[in-house]
Amino acid sequence: MQNKLPKREEVAKELTWRLEDIYDDESKWESDLVKAGEIADKMAAYQGKLSESPKTLLELFRLHEELEHTMDKVYGYAHMRGDQDTGNATYQNLSQRAMSAYVGTSEKTAFVSPEILQISDEVLEDFYAKEPELTRYKRMITEIRRLKDHMLDSATEQLLASAGEVQGASQKAFGMLVNADLKFPSVKDSNGEEVQLSNGRFVPTQMSKDRELRKASFEAFYGRFQEFKNTWAALYDGEVKGRIFESKARKYASAFEAAVDANNVSPEVCDNLFSSIHDNMDKMHRYVSLRKKLLGVDELHMYDVYVGMLPEFDMSVSYEEAKELSLKALAPLGEDYLEIVKTAYDNRWIDVVENEGKRGGAYSDGVYDVHPYMLLNYNETLNDVFTLVHEMGHSMHTWYSTKNQTIIDAGYKIFVAEVASTTNEVLLYHYMKDHAKSKEEKAFIINHFLESFKSTMFRQTMFEEFERKTCEMAEEGTPLTAETLYDVYLNLNKQYFGEEMISDELIGWEWCRIPHFYYNFYVYQYATSFAAAVAIADRILKEGAPAVEQYKKFLSSGCTQDPVSLLRIAGVDLATKAPIDSALAVFGEALDEMEEAVKDI
Incomplete structure (x- = not known):
C-alpha cells in the first residue's frame, strides 16, 4: 500500500x-x-x-x-x-x-x-x-x-x-461529507511509521497483522466519525423521514413495506431471514470463539475482526494476477462468459486503483447502449480479488440482460442484484481452496469464505435490523438522535458478536459511515442473495452444463418476472427458509473444515 x-x-x-x-x-x-x-x-x-x-x-x-x-x-x-x-x-x-x-x-x-x-x-x-x-x-x-x-x-x-x-439530499450530503470533505489523520504503526487514513484505506489497515496499527486506525477512524455524530444523525433522520413521508403518501403501513413492494417481494422474505439468522446465532458466536483462539489474544476487540485468523500468513495479489485467477475460477461458466470478461479487462471497463477524492468502495454500473463499468479501489489484498470478481458478476448480469432485453425490461430488481456477483465469489472460493499451494494458504482461503459469511449473512442482516428498528422508532414518534442510534447499533453488535467479543464503545458509531443506510432497505438482499448464490454455485460445480444454461437464462431475464420467480429459473426458491438454512449449514461445515485445516499448522 x-x-x-x-x-x-x-x-x-x-x-x-x-x-x-x-x-x-x-x-x-x-x-x-x-x-x-x-x-x-x-x-x-x-x-x-x-x-x-x-x-x-x-x-x-x-x-x-x-x-x-x-x-x-x-x-x-x-x-x-x-x-x-x-x-x-x-x-x-x-x-x-x-x-x-x-x-x-x-x-x-x-x-x-x-x-x-x-x-x-x-x-x-x-x-x-x-x-x-x-x-x-x-x-x-x-x-x-x-x-x-x-x-x-x-x-x-x-x-x-x-x-x-x-x-435525495441526505444521501448526497452524506456522500460529499464522507468522500470529499471528511479528512482523516495519519496514524503510526508499531514501527513508528505514519500511515495516511482514508475511507478506502480503513479496511486494509484493519486487515493488517500489526495490531497496534489496527487499534490506532480503529480509534482514529471512528473517533473522527464521532466528532460529527449529530450531523450524521441529522442526515440519517432526514433519509428516514423522507421514506416515511412517501410511504404514508402511498398508503403503505410502513416504509419497509413500501420498499419491498417496489421490488415485488413479500416482507416475509426478510422476516424469514431474521428468523433463520437468530436461530443460527450460535454459529456466529462459534466463529468469534475460533477467531479469538487462532489469533491467540486474551481479549478479542472489534479491531480484530478483519485480520486473517492465521496471523503468520498473508497473501498479496497483484491486479494482473487477480485477472488470471478470475478467468480460471469462472471457467465453469463457459467460454462465451470468459470472452466478455476478457473484453472488460482489455477495453478499460474498470477504474482500478484509489486516488485522491475517489469514491470509496466498489460498484458496477451499466450504460445500456455502451457496456457495463466497474469502480474499484484495488489494494492487492485477497479481499480485493474477491471484490473484482464480485463486481464482474454484476457487470455480467447487466451485460446478459442488456443483450437479451429492451432497455424497458433489462433493469433487474435490487432483490436479485447481488446473486450473480456472489455466485462469482463462491466459484472463486472453491477454485482457490482446491488449488491452494499449502495448508496455510488453504486455511487462509477458508478464512476468507468464513469472513464472507460473517460479513454478508450476519453483518448485513444486523444492518437490516438496525434499519428496520430505527425506521420503526421514527414511525412511532421516537426521535432519531445520535445517542439513540448509537444505543441501537451497539446493542445489536453485542447480540450478533456474542460474549467472546469486546464490543468497543467506538463501534457504536459505525452506523455513521454505512452508505447503504441511504439505499432504502437494500442490505437484507445481500444476505438472501448470498444464500441463493451458494446454492447456484453448488449446482454449477456439481451438475455442469444444464445448471449453467439455467443460470444464464436467469442472467438474461432482466425484470421480466418477479424476483422470486426469476430465481426459481436458476433452481432456488427464496419464498421459503430453505436456502437461508442451507447456506448457514454450509457456514457450519466451513467452520468444521477450518478447525481441521489448522490442526497441523
Missing part, C-alpha cells in the same frame, strides 16, 4: 475506465442533456390523452423508451465522472445537473402512471389487440398497474416526483 494517494491525473491510463465510450466529447453530453428535456416536453403534451387510442399510447411509450436511452447515458456518464474525483468541481457540476435533469423529466412525465391506472383492463386488452407493438411495453404497464392501490392522482404524483431531489 502506498503511503500517499496519487492525484487523479497521476493514475496510469490503463488503470482508469474509458468513459469516452459513452461520450468522446462532452459537448455531446450537453446535447443529450437538452435532448432529454425536449423528449420529456413531448411526452408532457400527451397528458390527458393516453386512453384516447392504442396509437396514442404507443407513441407515448416510444418517447419514454427514447428518454430512457438518453437519460441512461447522461446520468451514467456524469455520476461516474463525479465518482472518480469527488473533489473535482467540474464533474460535480455535471453530476448535479444530471440529477436535476432526472428529477425534472420525472416531474414532466409523472402523469403517465396515474393515467394508465385509469384505463380499464378491457380497454387495455383491446389496445394490445389493435396495436400489437404495444406488447413491447406490456411488462412495464402490468408493473405500474400492480401498484394501483398505491398510486395517486396526476397532480400528487407530480408533486412527489418534484420532491425527489429534496429526498
